Amino acid sequence: MEIEIATIGGYEEVGRQMTAVRAGDDIVIFDMGLNLSKVLIHDxxxxxxxxxLDLIDMGAIPDDRVMSDLEGDVQAIxxxxxxxxxxxxxxxLAHRYDAPIVGTPFTIELVSDDAEExxxxxxxxxxxxxxxGETMTIGDHGCELEFVNVTHSIIQAINPVLHTPxxxxxxGLDKRMDHNPVIGDPIDMDRFREIGREGVLCYIEDCTNANKKGRTPSENVAREHxxxxxxxxxxxxxxxxxxxxxxHIARVKSLIEFARDIGRTPILLGRSMETYSGTAKQIGVDFPSDVEMVGYRRSIEQTLERIMNEGKENFLPIVTxxxxxxxALLTRMARGETEFELEPGDKVVYSARVIPEPTNEGQRYQAEKLLAMxxxxxxxDIHVSGHLCQEGHYTMLDALQPENIIPAHQDLxxxxxxxxxxxxxxxxxxxDIHITSNGNVIQIN
Incomplete structure (x- = not known):
């Protein structure tokens, strides 16, 4: 059986991930992502x-025209x-392919929400x-899709495995080795080792932190910080x-808990805050059920006015x-464009690092300067990464023993x-290390 891998997006940058694997006549597409920095740079x-087509020209979404070079039918996205x-x-892009979109419940709910917009x-x-832990049959030639549980900075992340003859x-995108996560199950290293013993033809790996020594800490480290x-x-x-x-549902959950511990009422403010946390509640994730969520601009302004009237010292807004x-709301607060009035000595906690990309770094720098003014x-940086550092990569290579490796999710x-x-x-x-770029097709055997 011929195995080809089309490296469509995410092989020259962090963002717009998309990879297709052809096994005989059957094709599986992994991810269809956005490069947000290509959007944010425009007003x-x-x-x-x-x-x-306009988004492809901007470099914001993958250019999937290379799919026409793969001889087969897409069986799953x-x-x-x-x-x-x-x-x-x-x-x-998905409407171009007559194939189901297969993901974990949280992921599928987010895809559905995005489709409605x-x-x-x-x-x-x-x-x-x-x-x-579940599997599904792909095509009629002995291929099977398996989801292996991993831990990342979002719940219900998986590494999909396409088993071929x-x-x-x-x-292998995206994960860290968290053996004691705040929400969900630990990374399933036992299953990765089993798959390694069964035989791994190719491992496609996220290299976000591959230049960083040591190991990525558990989310519990960020929680205690x-x-x-x-x-x-x-x-x-x-x-x-x-x-x-x-x-980052686990981090938002920690913020809610600690706000209440210090006698403040947490309120989630911002459209994406409402979307992600509301979806987590909807699918039954262990998440506080009584926290207030406000997503629309007018409602946010009314809520900020209420906070000012009732006393800032009584609340802890968790904002975008x-x-x-x-x-985003925090940037508008920094510019003085909301009802919320910042005063000297007020505290702003960034429980996130800047995504290492010039647009984000510049915008974050400007926001912090405005807050300081x-x-x-x-x-x-009250945060831990969701990606493996070097020791995690050594552990994965030892577990899987792949015949071929394709590094991804970074520039050269x-x-x-x-x-x-x-x-x-x-x-x-x-x-057996294949450095590639967007739009290439690699024949593995």
């Missing part, structure tokens, strides 16, 4: 009203998790929910604001804007650390 862009760099282009295309593909294709920071503010009688990734996004005191400089560590493990660049 007042609304992607839901844009055509896919498989998003690994609910981050926009993995699902943000599904509403623009879409204005140019109808998403008529079947939406199929599959839990980690020639060996397994493991799509956050607890320490917020408890230190217990006696402060001014404003405390917090911002994190809206999709950790990357300094121009239209109002006298706010900023607490940065970001891939260099992974090439070095894979070389340490006996792999050779150009022989």
């Amino acid at each position: 007042n862009i609304r992607t839901e009203g844009m055509h896919s 498989v998003p690994t998790h609910g981050h926009l760099d993995h699902i943000g282009a599904i509403s623009k 879409e204005q140019k295309f109808d998403l008529d593909n079947d939406l199929v929910k599959m839990e980690a 020639e060996g397994a294709i493991v799509y 956050l607890r320490d920071v917020l408890y230190s503010m217990e006696d402060y009688d001014g404003a405390i604001l917090a911002s994190t990734f809206s999709s 804007g950790h990357q300094g996004e121009p239209r 109002q006298g706010a005191r900023v607490y940065s 400089s970001g891939l260099s650390g992974y090439v070095d560590l894979a070389t340490d493990q006996g792999y050779t660049l150009g022989r």
Whole structure:
């Protein structure tokens, strides 16, 4: 059976992930993501009203024309998790393929929400929910799709594995090794080792932190850091604001709990905060059921006015804007465009790091400077990454023992650390380490 891998998006940058694997006549697509920085650099862009061709020209979504080079039928579209760099282009591209979209329940709900906002295309593909640990048959030639549970900075993330007669294709984006997560089950290393013993033909790996030594800490490390920071503010009688990734349900849950511990009422403010946390509640995730969520601009302004009237010292707003996004609530607060008044000494907790990309770094820098101009005191980087550092990569290579490796999710400089560590493990660049770019097709056997 011929095995081909089309590296469509995410092989020259962080973002717009998309990979297709052809096993004989059957094709599985992994991820259809958005490169958000290509959108944020423009003012007042609304992607839901844009055509896919315009977004491709902008470099915002994958250019999937290479799919015409693969001889076969797409059997499934498989998003690994609910981050926009993995699902943000599904509403623009998936209608081109007569195939179901298969993901975990949380991911599928987010895909459905995104499809409802879409204005140019109808998403008529079947939406199929599959839990980690489950499998489904792909085509009629002995292929099977399996979901292996992993831990990441969003709940219900998986690494999909396409089992073929020639060996397994493991799509390894995105994960960290968390053996004691705040929400959900630990990473299933036992299953990865079993798959390694069965035989891995190719491993496609996320190299976000491949240049960083050591291992990525557990989410519980960030939780305890956050607890320490917020408890230190217990006696402060001014404003405390917090911002994190809206999709980071475990972190949002910790913020809610610690806000209440220090005698403040948490309120989630921002459209994406309402979307992700509301979806988590909807599917029965262990998440506080009584927290107030406000998503629309007018309602947010009314809520901020109420907070000012009832006393800032009684509340802890958890808001969007950790990357300094121009239209996000925290950035508008920093510019003085809301009813919420910041005063000298007020606390702003960033429970997120800046995504390492120039647009995000510049916007976050500007937002922090604006906050400081109002006298706010900023607490940065109360966070742990959702991606493997070098020791995690060594562990995965030892577990899987893949015949071939395709590094992904970075530019060339970001891939260099992974090439070095894979070389340490006996792999050779150009022989079984395949550095590629967007739009290429690699024949594996």
